[in-house]
Amino acid sequence: QKEVEQNSGPLSVPEGAIASLNCTYSDRGSQSFFWYRQYSGKSPELIMSIYSNGDKEDGRFTAQLNKASQYVSLLIRDSQPSDSATYLCAVTPLFTGGGNKLTFGTGTQLKVEL
Amino acid sequence: DTAVSQTPKYLVTQMGNDKSIKCEQNLGHDTMYWYKQDSKKFLKIMFSYNNKELIINETVPNRFSPKSPDKAHLNLHINSLELGDSAVYFCASSQGAGVSYEQYFGPGTRLTVT
Numbered sequence: 293q294k295e296v297e298q299n300s301g302p303l304s305v306p307e308g309a310i311a312s313l314n315c316t317y318s319d320r321g322s323q324s325f326f327w328y329r330q331y332s333g334k335s336p337e338l339i340m341s342i343y344s345n346g347d348k349e350d351g352r353f354t355a356q357l358n359k360a361s362q363y364v365s366l367l368i369r370d371s372q373p374s375d376s377a378t379y380l381c382a383v384t385p386l387f388t389g390g391g392n393k394l395t396f397g398t399g400t401q402l403k404v405e406l
Numbered sequence: 407d408t409a410v411s412q413t414p415k416y417l418v419t420q421m422g423n424d425k426s427i428k429c430e431q432n433l434g435h436d437t438m439y440w441y442k443q444d445s446k447k448f449l450k451i452m453f454s455y456n457n458k459e460l461i462i463n464e465t466v467p468n469r470f471s472p473k474s475p476d477k478a479h480l481n482l483h484i485n486s487l488e489l490g491d492s493a494v495y496f497c498a499s500s501q502g503a504g505v506s507y508e509q510y511f512g513p514g515t516r517l518t519v520t
Binding site: 324328335337338341343380384392393396399 | 437446447448449450451454456461462464496500503504505506507508509510511512513514
């Protein structure tokens with residue numbers, strides 16, 4: 293079982309729709325959760341961080357965390373073509389041996405169509 | 407102003423050579439990281455330094471040697487390069503080493519070993 297799992301996609305949504313990106317993780321004691329956006333040929337860019345159960349909103353983005361289900365999601369409202377990218381879910385496991393040892397999923401490719 | 411910078415951006419070299427990648431951050435962060443993103447876009451942590459001290463050392467061949475001369479700089483030296491070392495190497499930094507600190511990535515160095 294992979295530590296952090298994401299559907300590779302591509303996930304295609306029409307412009308203006310809500311894009312829903314999902315991520316599950318295996319370590320029940322995971323502590324911190326992050327969503328990164330990566331355009332082709334570019335570096336990962338931090339979008340959201342979430343640490344406790346519930347929703348966290350920032351502009352058009354909402355992160356949702358459910359630790360009981362070991363599930364974290366990212367909703368993008370009013371999707372724009374510029375949102376087309378790969379979205380990486382990253383998780384900090386319970387035991388890191390010191391330091392923030394982010395474990396990444398393989399990413400979900402999002403395509404926003406005109 | 408570039409927050410996390412890396413040099414060089416591209417590196418093409420032959421098997422058996424030794425090469426170095428440099429990273430600098432001007433964010434005033436205490437913690438820096440090296441990640442490797444392979445051809446399948448999987449991003450995996452290699453090393454982390456906090457205040458010039460090595461705190462994360464993943465299962466990486468000992469041909470890879472990181473060095474942190476000060477808090478703002480983290481270099482990666484690779485000896486006896488192999489074809490499998492071809493990847494994009496990202497440097498990242500965070501304010502501290504705790505699990506809640508967000509990590510910010512540099513632009514990456516694309517290493518091609520021929």
